[in-house]
Amino acid sequence: MLLSKKRSIIKRLSQTVLLGLGLALSACQVQPLYSTNTQTGQSLANELASVQISPAKDRVEQEIRNHLIFAFTGGGEAAQPLYSLEMTTNNTAANFDIEAGSGLSTAARVSLTATYRLIQLSDRSELTKGSSFFTASYRKSTQRFANDRALRDAENRAAEQVANDIQLRLSSYFASNK
Numbered sequence: 001m002l003l004s005k006k007r008s009i010i011k012r013l014s015q016t017v018l019l020g021l022g023l024a025l026s027a028c029q030v031q032p033l034y035s036t037n038t039q040t041g042q043s044l045a046n047e048l049a050s051v052q053i054s055p056a057k058d059r060v061e062q063e064i065r066n067h068l069i070f071a072f073t074g075g076g077e078a079a080q081p082l083y084s085l086e087m088t089t090n091n092t093a094a095n096f097d098i099e100a101g102s103g104l105s106t107a108a109r110v111s112l113t114a115t116y117r118l119i120q121l122s123d124r125s126e127l128t129k130g131s132s133f134f135t136a137s138y139r140k141s142t143q144r145f146a147n148d149r150a151l152r153d154a155e156n157r158a159a160e161q162v163a164n165d166i167q168l169r170l171s172s173y174f175a176s177n178k
Contacts, residue, residue, distance in 0.1 A: 047174040048072040052081035067163030112158035132165040
């Protein structure tokens with residue numbers, strides 16, 4: 001008799017908890033990032049394709065721009081630009097490992113920071129802004145060309161990661177904040 005009373009209480013308690021959890025989760029506004037429609041009713045791909053990216057000022061910024069153009073349009077320019085993405089970058093390289101006997105650097109790192117603003121072209125209003133950063137390290141050798149190429153490869157890796165982050169941030173903006 002006591003055991004059946006316990007089971008009844010546990011059953012009611014679990015039903016109450018499930019009901020409360022269901023009510024709490026019903027208020028959530030979770031939707032997939034790459035769903036078919038954004039808040040404006042267009043697809044996320046169309047929103048991203050309508051972003052024109054400002055011309056680059058240096059090689060690393062051009063790498064970021066190229067990655068974003070490919071991510072937004074598959075490689076072409078924005079057909080009907082509604083937004084403009086303006087970027088500034090800060091790129092630094094620093095040695096961080098010194099060989100004991102010779103005092104030469106054996107490793108270095110590239111730090112890349114990109115600050116961006118998304119501007120609506122119709123009224124030149126700033127919709128969102130942010131900054132993204134990435135650090136890539138590389139090994140140095142005694143050959144100058146190898147060091148130059150390793151530096152460029154590290155800059156390219158950093159630029160790709162920064163572009164991926166900006167794309168994700170803009171996708172999130174279009175999916176939720178419009």
